[in-house]
Amino acid sequence: MSPRHPLLLDLAGRRVVVVGGGPVAARRTRGLLADGADVHVVAPALCEDLAELAAAGAVAWHAREYVRGDLDGAWLVHTATGARRTDDAVAADAEAARTWCVRADDAAASTAWTPAVARAGDVTVAVTAGGDPRRAVALRSALQVQLDTGALPLRRRRPGPGHVTLVGGGPGDPGLITTRGRRALAQADVVVVDRLAPRALLDELEPDVEVVEAGKAPHAHTLTQTEINRLLVERARAGQRVVRLKGGDPFVLGRGGEELAACLAGGVDVEVVPGVTSAIAVPGAAGVPVTHRDVARQVTIASAHDGDTDWETLAQVRGTLVLLMGVSRLGEHMDRLAAHGLDPATPVAVVEDGTLATQRTTLGTVADIAARAREVGVRNPAVVVVGHVASLASTLGQVAGTSAGTTAP
Numbered sequence: 001m002s003p004r005h006p007l008l009l010d011l012a013g014r015r016v017v018v019v020g021g022g023p024v025a026a027r028r029t030r031g032l033l034a035d036g037a038d039v040h041v042v043a044p045a046l047c048e049d050l051a052e053l054a055a056a057g058a059v060a061w062h063a064r065e066y067v068r069g070d071l072d073g074a075w076l077v078h079t080a081t082g083a084r085r086t087d088d089a090v091a092a093d094a095e096a097a098r099t100w101c102v103r104a105d106d107a108a109a110s111t112a113w114t115p116a117v118a119r120a121g122d123v124t125v126a127v128t129a130g131g132d133p134r135r136a137v138a139l140r141s142a143l144q145v146q147l148d149t150g151a152l153p154l155r156r157r158r159p160g161p162g163h164v165t166l167v168g169g170g171p172g173d174p175g176l177i178t179t180r181g182r183r184a185l186a187q188a189d190v191v192v193v194d195r196l197a198p199r200a201l202l203d204e205l206e207p208d209v210e211v212v213e214a215g216k217a218p219h220a221h222t223l224t225q226t227e228i229n230r231l232l233v234e235r236a237r238a239g240q241r242v243v244r245l246k247g248g249d250p251f252v253l254g255r256g257g258e259e260l261a262a263c264l265a266g267g268v269d270v271e272v273v274p275g276v277t278s279a280i281a282v283p284g285a286a287g288v289p290v291t292h293r294d295v296a297r298q299v300t301i302a303s304a305h306d307g308d309t310d311w312e313t314l315a316q317v318r319g320t321l322v323l324l325m326g327v328s329r330l331g332e333h334m335d336r337l338a339a340h341g342l343d344p345a346t347p348v349a350v351v352e353d354g355t356l357a358t359q360r361t362t363l364g365t366v367a368d369i370a371a372r373a374r375e376v377g378v379r380n381p382a383v384v385v386v387g388h389v390a391s392l393a394s395t396l397g398q399v400a401g402t403s404a405g406t407t408a409p
Contacts, residue, residue, distance in 0.1 A: 004113065006126065012036035015073050018059075019066050019090050020080035021046040024104045026053075028078045028114070033058055040074075042066050043081070066090060071097050076112070080104035107131045116140035120147035120183055123154055148179040150186030155206060155241075162236035164263050166256050168249040168275015171282050172381075173355040174198040181245075181273045188243040190235050192228065196247030196278075196381055214244075229259055233266035247381075249277040253303050253324055277301075279322045282354025282383040286361045287397030288390055296320045296389050304333050304384070315340035320387035327382045331370030337386070338366055349390035352382040361393050 016032050018025050021043030029050060032039050039059040046054060046061065054061040062070065066086055071077055071093050079090040079101065087105050094101035100112035107113060108131065115126035116136040125143050129135035146152045165184040170176035177198055185191065185201060188209055193202065195215030202211055212231065214223045223231070228244075235242045250256025250272060263270035279301045283290055290299040298319035302309060304326025314321055315337045326333055327350065338344045344367035352360045364372040366386065 004128065006115075006128075008124070008126070009076065011076065013038060014075040015040060017042060017071055017074045017077045018080070019043070019070070019077065019086070020082070020104070021050055022080065022082065023047055023049070024080040024082075025078070026050045028080060028102070028104070029053060029059060031114070032078075037076075040070075042070050068093055071099055074099050076100050076102070078102045078104070078114075107133075118144040118147055120144075120154060121187065123147065148183055150182040150184075150204070152186070153206075154183065154186040155189070155209075156187065159239055162239045162241065162268060164232050164236045164242045164244065164259075164268055164270040165273060166244045166250045166259055166270070167246065167273045168251075168254070168256075168277075169194075169197040169201070169245050169247055170276040171248060171278035171285070171355045172196070172198060172353065174200045176276050176281065176355060177201065178273060178275065181275065184243050184273055185245070187241055189240040190242045191245055192231060192242065193245045194247055197245045198247070201245075225255060225258060229262035232259060232263055233268055236263070236268035236270075237266070246275065247278065249275040252277040252279060252301065278354055278381075278383055279324060282351050283322065283349065283385045283389075285355045285359065286349065286351040286393055287395070288349050288351070288361075288385050288393045289396070290320045290322060290385070290389060292389050292392065295392075296387055304329065309333075311336040312340045315342040320385060320389050323384040323386065325380070326384050327373070327378055327380050330373055330378075330384065333384075334366045334370055342366055342386075346386060347388055347390035349385045349393050350378055350382050351385070352378055352380075354381075354383055361397060363390065363393055 011032065014037060016037040017040050018029050019042045026047055026049040029039055029041060040062060041050060041059050042062045044063060044065055053059045077090060077094050077099055079087045081087055084105065087103055091101045091103055091109060101110060102112045102114055103110040113128060115128045118125040118140045127136045127140045129139060167181040167184050169181060190210045190212060192212045192214050214228050232242055232244060244259060246254050248254060260270060260272060280290055291297060296319040299322060300317045301322045302314060304323040323333065344365060346366045348364050348366055348369040350362045350369065350373055362372055362376055362378055
């Protein structure tokens, strides 16, 4: 093949003609629609995917064979009829009209080509491979993985608008953050990090990325919530890309809603990347499913950090009760649940350092778990599971991949 000139086209609102109604034409059409093109499909019949697009009004369908004149006003044409004579005619008419033509049947006879594309936010990587589309797709797939996981340098080098991303980092193991969260970290100028976030990921940041400690331990805050909110807004207004890296999920007892509201009120661009919440993942890593057939069909998650918890209501709920931030007052909490009617023999599991190599599970009951926790020196961070599913840890916990140890009655 002769040398090719790579070029990106702005097709938004521009007429593009697709000749052909089969699956290949459908794939090309979906890509063109994603780029905002005004797509006209010429074909006597349509495959199911194209028919749905036509019925929805997403494309204009000309229900007939191709005729000369169909390319009038077109900026680009794709031909994918599977009939050589028709594709030749389309290509010849496009050449005469000085309109770029992509042929699905013969790359060497095309005047334009669609590359395999990998995307990550505002980064687009187009791959061609000497007319070998399968090789191009294989390369694209490998690049997409690296883009998604932040393995490639995604950080912006030119000044631009600021942005805040609230990222849920998962329960502790850095492998449990989402690929979208890792990509956001790779794009960050500033990372505002919590104490329980997957801090090993900070080692992967570029040296000049600023890391701001915003960790909260009981009765010891590096920054107040008001200061965190102000910091996010100020840095985004200054044109920086800010990642607020939290443990678990930002919206599960993580004050993510407050930070989102502050960003919106401050007029800065903001997005939320959900995370794996420790309330579900940590018990799961210890072999405690928070729901289990014939044992528990519902789960209630509550903060046990302050005095506003409604213990009377929690003592009456059916299924599983998961308490976060409740280790320091574990005995008091169990006493209140029992006082409001919860059976003292109800199983309890306390899982420390969930998903990490130091993970440990302590088992007991509402009546004795506080004493057992004191005996083995249970410390935060830990998740408390109250309910009959907790007893499953003694069997299922033996095969939980990250379970480091269990202290049983």
